[in-house]
Amino acid sequence: MVSYVVYGRGSFNQLDEILAPNRKAGAPVIFLLDHFFSAGSGGENKPLVNRIPLRGNDKIIFADVTCEPKTTYVDALAQQLKDEFGTISGIIGIGGGSVMDLAKAVSLMMNNPGSSAGYQGWDLVKNPGVYKAGIPTLSGTGAEVSRTCVLTGPTKKLGMNSDFTPFDQIVLDPELIAGAPANQRFYTGMDCYIHCIESLEGTYLNEFSKSYGEKALELCQHVFLEKNEWNEECDDKLMMASYAGGMSIAYSQVGVAHAVSYGLSYLLGTKHGIGNCIVMNHLEEYYPEGVAEFKRMVEKNKIDIPTGICKNLNDEQFETMINVSMGMKPLWENALGKDWEKIMTREKLRSLFEKF
Amino acid sequence: MVSYVVYGRGSFNQLDEILAPNRKAGAPVIFLLDHFFSAGSGGENKPLVNRIPLRGNDKIIFADVTCEPKTTYVDALAQQLKDEFGTISGIIGIGGGSVMDLAKAVSLMMNNPGSSAGYQGWDLVKNPGVYKAGIPTLSGTGAEVSRTCVLTGPTKKLGMNSDFTPFDQIVLDPELIAGAPANQRFYTGMDCYIHCIESLEGTYLNEFSKSYGEKALELCQHVFLEKNEWNEECDDKLMMASYAGGMSIAYSQVGVAHAVSYGLSYLLGTKHGIGNCIVMNHLEEYYPEGVAEFKRMVEKNKIDIPTGICKNLNDEQFETMINVSMGMKPLWENALGKDWEKIMTREKLRSLFEKF
Numbered sequence: 001m002v003s004y005v006v007y008g009r010g011s012f013n014q015l016d017e018i019l020a021p022n023r024k025a026g027a028p029v030i031f032l033l034d035h036f037f038s039a040g041s042g043g044e045n046k047p048l049v050n051r052i053p054l055r056g057n058d059k060i061i062f063a064d065v066t067c068e069p070k071t072t073y074v075d076a077l078a079q080q081l082k083d084e085f086g087t088i089s090g091i092i093g094i095g096g097g098s099v100m101d102l103a104k105a106v107s108l109m110m111n112n113p114g115s116s117a118g119y120q121g122w123d124l125v126k127n128p129g130v131y132k133a134g135i136p137t138l139s140g141t142g143a144e145v146s147r148t149c150v151l152t153g154p155t156k157k158l159g160m161n162s163d164f165t166p167f168d169q170i171v172l173d174p175e176l177i178a179g180a181p182a183n184q185r186f187y188t189g190m191d192c193y194i195h196c197i198e199s200l201e202g203t204y205l206n207e208f209s210k211s212y213g214e215k216a217l218e219l220c221q222h223v224f225l226e227k228n229e230w231n232e233e234c235d236d237k238l239m240m241a242s243y244a245g246g247m248s249i250a251y252s253q254v255g256v257a258h259a260v261s262y263g264l265s266y267l268l269g270t271k272h273g274i275g276n277c278i279v280m281n282h283l284e285e286y287y288p289e290g291v292a293e294f295k296r297m298v299e300k301n302k303i304d305i306p307t308g309i310c311k312n313l314n315d316e317q318f319e320t321m322i323n324v325s326m327g328m329k330p331l332w333e334n335a336l337g338k339d340w341e342k343i344m345t346r347e348k349l350r351s352l353f354e355k356f
Numbered sequence: 357m358v359s360y361v362v363y364g365r366g367s368f369n370q371l372d373e374i375l376a377p378n379r380k381a382g383a384p385v386i387f388l389l390d391h392f393f394s395a396g397s398g399g400e401n402k403p404l405v406n407r408i409p410l411r412g413n414d415k416i417i418f419a420d421v422t423c424e425p426k427t428t429y430v431d432a433l434a435q436q437l438k439d440e441f442g443t444i445s446g447i448i449g450i451g452g453g454s455v456m457d458l459a460k461a462v463s464l465m466m467n468n469p470g471s472s473a474g475y476q477g478w479d480l481v482k483n484p485g486v487y488k489a490g491i492p493t494l495s496g497t498g499a500e501v502s503r504t505c506v507l508t509g510p511t512k513k514l515g516m517n518s519d520f521t522p523f524d525q526i527v528l529d530p531e532l533i534a535g536a537p538a539n540q541r542f543y544t545g546m547d548c549y550i551h552c553i554e555s556l557e558g559t560y561l562n563e564f565s566k567s568y569g570e571k572a573l574e575l576c577q578h579v580f581l582e583k584n585e586w587n588e589e590c591d592d593k594l595m596m597a598s599y600a601g602g603m604s605i606a607y608s609q610v611g612v613a614h615a616v617s618y619g620l621s622y623l624l625g626t627k628h629g630i631g632n633c634i635v636m637n638h639l640e641e642y643y644p645e646g647v648a649e650f651k652r653m654v655e656k657n658k659i660d661i662p663t664g665i666c667k668n669l670n671d672e673q674f675e676t677m678i679n680v681s682m683g684m685k686p687l688w689e690n691a692l693g694k695d696w697e698k699i700m701t702r703e704k705l706r707s708l709f710e711k712f
Contacts (some may be wrong), residue, residue: 001358001359001360001361002357002469003357003359004357005357005606007562007563007564007607008564008607009562046575092463123447143412163360172564178700196454206363206364206365207363207530207589207592207593207595208363208364208596208599210527211571211593211596212577212633214571215570215571219567236562237563237567239563240563240564240567243564244567250361251363251364296669341391
């Protein structure tokens with residue numbers, strides 16, 4: 001688990017103090033910042049970049065998260081840092097789930113040989129990474145507390161799951177998520193909501209995951225259904241929902257929505273949050289109450305869920321998505337039990353993809 | 357925070373595997389076990405001691421927790437281990453809150469000079485301790501996740517609060533709390549319930565603490581009020597309640613019940629769980645709903661709360677308790693606000709102590 005957690009409005013201001021004991025002489029701290037905060041993306045109006053406590057040869061790198069993190073991008077960033085600095089004191093990811101995952105992966109690749117693609121799986125990472133901290137500016141993925149960092153590699157979309165993957169420190173400052181665009185906030189928030197439904201309705205569950213999952217669900221319901229307008233309390237609660245949802249996954253597993261949306265994102269590059277929403281919209285058969293509630297949330301928050309994204313795909317493309325999705329065995333087993341392959345056949349999955 | 361958390365029925369069986377990477381050649385692992393599990397205490401009927409994965413020169417020490425941990429006892433245990441082994445690989449506390457706190461304190465004192473009394477306070481500990489793990493056999497105190505280890509010293513009852521104090525690992529196995537005597541289980545469980553009331557009704561609170569506190573409260577209400585008989589699910593839930601209650605205190609503070617019961621335990625050695633119950637029984641003025649619910653729990657679980665424990669005390673003794681209690685400034689401020697001294701005068705506190 002993450003060893004150091006700071007939660008609180010304005011806690012971003014403590015960053016310089018938090019980093020001080022982790023600095024090594026001559027080795028910079030790298031701030032990996034979502035390109036959303038760069039000048040070219042209108043970052044001049046988003047003063048976050050000016051609040052970063054740069055010292056010595058510290059460096060800000062804007063992470064291009066137009067696509068979700070690829071192993072090639074992780075490898076390139078780690079190589080760039082090795083070439084430029086030899087070693088670094090640490091890497092601080094500031095952004096949404098993609099930036100969290102990138103920062104975790106680059107940290108690990110500073111101290112492990114080869115390509116990150118070689119570590120996609122469970123417990124393949126052999127050495128701890130450099131110091132790493134995560135500072136979310138979007139809430140819902142749970143990436144800030146997870147034991148993985150999801151990467152798209154040459155053959156699969158899968159994380160580097162290991163004891164070395166979690167951040168050393170996270171800074172949860174609800175003020176930082178206040179500026180998120182409403183659609184993006186919703187899609188990312190629904191990642192948490194869908195985690196909860198998949199985990200609580202799944203076959204892998206114990207009281208640890210259940211307690212966290214129930215609390216995260218309650219917080220999501222509060223901000224997306226009960227509140228009539230978004231305010232500071234909603235940011236506070238959504239940030240905790242993401243944290244609790246991520247903790248819930250420690251002893252449980254996601255399910256149908258994630259397994260299917262991984263197929264979409266592998267082939268089409270559909271981003272995780274919106275991909276989950278596209279899929280969840282058609283999962284009445286598997287999560288009847290959760291899908292009905294999800295639809296009420298979509299309506300109440302006036303969100304558009306894209307449709308027709310699969311209508312022009314050919315058979316080969318459907319096969320690719322089906323292969324990626326069917327490969328997520330633990331997710332299917334959690335959702336449908338040990339005999340999941342009898343329930344979710346390739347034909348049935350194809351007809352599901354055709355609905356999107 | 358605790359870096360490694362294992363939760364699950366039967367997870368105690370993983371202890372050997374968990375300890376393996378933390379063993380240092382020639383340096384033993386010390387298992388500090390509640391004397392409740394020793395042969396003299398009927399431990400021959402409690403096979404836990406036989407399940408401890410001893411290797412090499414590992415040693416089991418039965419901790420005498422008749423009284424709550426004293427700085428003198430911590431110092432003696434650390435000195436004994438230094439004399440016998442020089443250094444140790446780690447210390448594993450197996451028991452209730454007192455054993456958790458003892459194990460944490462001894463770990464720290466293996467690597468810090470002087471007496472533990474010199475570290476009672478906040479952030480006075482300079483060096484990390486040896487590896488330490490906590491395995492609760494009673495749930496409620498939250499000591500398994502806390503950043504402190506409460507000790508009774510020559511002048512105060514106060515913990516060694518520091519970043520080095522939390523365990524490196526905890527093993528939360530609900531099977532281990534199944535054998536607790538019902539009265540003891542209730543008193544310790546009420547420590548959690550009272551934490552929640554004090555924290556949720558306090559002036560120090562943010563969404564992090566609130567989320568954990570609400571979940572812990574709900575779990576306590578479930579096991580102590582809603583269930584008609586104790587079963588495995590209750591053990592699962594009470595163990596999570598203790599964990600969540602402990603996490604809640606990270607960003608909040610306890611209140612009147614704890615401040616007052618510290619006075620009792622300092623003077624009379626009243627143990628923490630039962631002391632909190634004795635005090636809570638008379639706090640209608642401060643926590644009207646919580647006290648009413650507490651009384652329903654006492655009744656439903658057929659628990660006796662001792663009375664008359666202060667009736668033969670003299671003025672000097674009352675003064676001692678009042679001094680200790682009044683010294684817990686952050687607790688009073690959390691409960692009653694910045695002007696707490698105008699509300700809780702020495703006279704008023706005296707009349708409260710006289711009720712017990």
